[in-house]
Amino acid sequence: xxxxxxxxxLSSLLTAGVLALWASTTFADVTGLTIPKxxxxxxxxxxxxxxxxxxxxxxxxxxxxQRDETLREGIREEKFKGESLKECIECHNAPxxxxxxxxVAEREHFCNACHSFTAVKIDCFDCHADKPAxxxxxxxxxxxxxxxxxxxxxxxxxxxxxxxxxxxxGDKKP
Amino acid sequence: MSDETGLNVTRRQFLGTSTALAGLAIAPGVFLTKVAHAxxxxxxxxxxxxxxxxxxxxxxxxCNDCVTACNKENGISGTHGPKTDAQWIxxxxxxxxxxxxxxxxxxxxxxxxxxxxxxxxxxGASMKRADGIVLVDKxxxxxxxxxxxxxxxxxxxxxxxxxxxxxxxxxxxxxxVESCTFCVQRVDANRGEPEKSKHQDPACVEACNASGHKAxxxxxxxxxxxxxxxxxxxxGGQQLRADLQLNTGVRYQGIT
Numbered sequence: 001x002x003x004x005x006x007x008x009x010l011s012s013l014l015t016a017g018v019l020a021l022w023a024s025t026t027f028a029d030v031t032g033l034t035i036p037k038x039x040x041x042x043x044x045x046x047x048x049x050x051x052x053x054x055x056x057x058x059x060x061x062x063x064x065x066q067r068d069e070t071l072r073e074g075i076r077e078e079k080f081k082g083e084s085l086k087e088c089i090e091c092h093n094a095p096x097x098x099x100x101x102x103x104v105a106e107r108e109h110f111c112n113a114c115h116s117f118t119a120v121k122i123d124c125f126d127c128h129a130d131k132p133a134x135x136x137x138x139x140x141x142x143x144x145x146x147x148x149x150x151x152x153x154x155x156x157x158x159x160x161x162x163x164x165x166x167x168x169x170g171d172k173k174p
Numbered sequence: 175m176s177d178e179t180g181l182n183v184t185r186r187q188f189l190g191t192s193t194a195l196a197g198l199a200i201a202p203g204v205f206l207t208k209v210a211h212a213x214x215x216x217x218x219x220x221x222x223x224x225x226x227x228x229x230x231x232x233x234x235x236x237c238n239d240c241v242t243a244c245n246k247e248n249g250i251s252g253t254h255g256p257k258t259d260a261q262w263i264x265x266x267x268x269x270x271x272x273x274x275x276x277x278x279x280x281x282x283x284x285x286x287x288x289x290x291x292x293x294x295x296x297x298g299a300s301m302k303r304a305d306g307i308v309l310v311d312k313x314x315x316x317x318x319x320x321x322x323x324x325x326x327x328x329x330x331x332x333x334x335x336x337x338x339x340x341x342x343x344x345x346x347x348x349x350x351v352e353s354c355t356f357c358v359q360r361v362d363a364n365r366g367e368p369e370k371s372k373h374q375d376p377a378c379v380e381a382c383n384a385s386g387h388k389a390x391x392x393x394x395x396x397x398x399x400x401x402x403x404x405x406x407x408x409x410g411g412q413q414l415r416a417d418l419q420l421n422t423g424v425r426y427q428g429i430t
Contacts, residue, residue, distance in 0.1 A: 071311050074218035074303060076362045086342050127312055127347030129340050 036110045085124065090132040104130035216366060223306040224356055224423060225395040227402050227411055228279060231428035232389035235278040238265055243381030247357060249341035260331035262354040263378055283308060283329040283354035284414065285423035291321035306423055307356050317349040326415050329353050
């Protein structure tokens, strides 16, 4: 029979888990995971079309809503400049200095680095190309790209100290 | 119910906080995405209907350039021979048994106005775009192959094996059905390009022109000034299996 102590411990662990996910800024620190670098910083402020924190949490949403509009309505580059899976791959899985491109089955592949660690199986690359068609490609960064769609302000985030799960939890407490 | 660690959470509090956090995480992506993109569309519309005209009298027996070009453009390569390999376009030879007259023509998805493949699809993966191009949404295709049985032109192929070297512009994969897309990546690229001289034809048409046979035209059937519409108005074009009343987007001239 579980004691009060055990159930407290369990709920504490669960809460800590949820908050650790929430405070995804600390993801790399917590796991010690090395994520392959993009071929260059697209912009000194944002590094990507969206802040890293936003991308880690929402990349699947961006890709999902976009795929249906692209396939079924034919909305491609103009509206989604910089947002397509194609463009993620072209920047984040570019050939290394030795000219080799990581394939999706390898740990060095940008997507697989996290997805194999978190055991989240993706089937995107059963059909989609896992390497860039044009390694010279650079996606444009218009004004639209500078602010996040989910309300993040990239500059503010960069100036903030990193979130600590325990401290963040304390803040949420009523 | 409190202790020195400050990690005391009741079940109700825990569930409440978790749900709120989940809501916060999901909601912005769902709603703000729509707002940010409002009024900024370059979607395919019903103003166009893409079609193709093939003059079989100009199509040379033995020439396979359209097929080769299609395979190259869309990254189709053979695995175990013609029985199972994907064919988006194939050359068909017709021989009149009475007279011995032989003619050759390319056969591809006819991009019907009333496509039987769309009617039978149980998941909605087989679909027709607003501009008349019939496609398979491989995100929802379950590989049941009903559409392959429904198609009177045998235009669709099933992918039996794991593929590796797909083209970025033409995603293809095991367990899904596929067919000619009219090189939809080129059609969509053309839409963002106002200069008509820079427009690209589908790979097969391009190759047919390059070979000098010039047996294929691609264009907008709804634009009365387009080359294809003018030619069809002047000389007409035949549908394959017109009796099925599918109103095909691909028309043929010269079939006897």
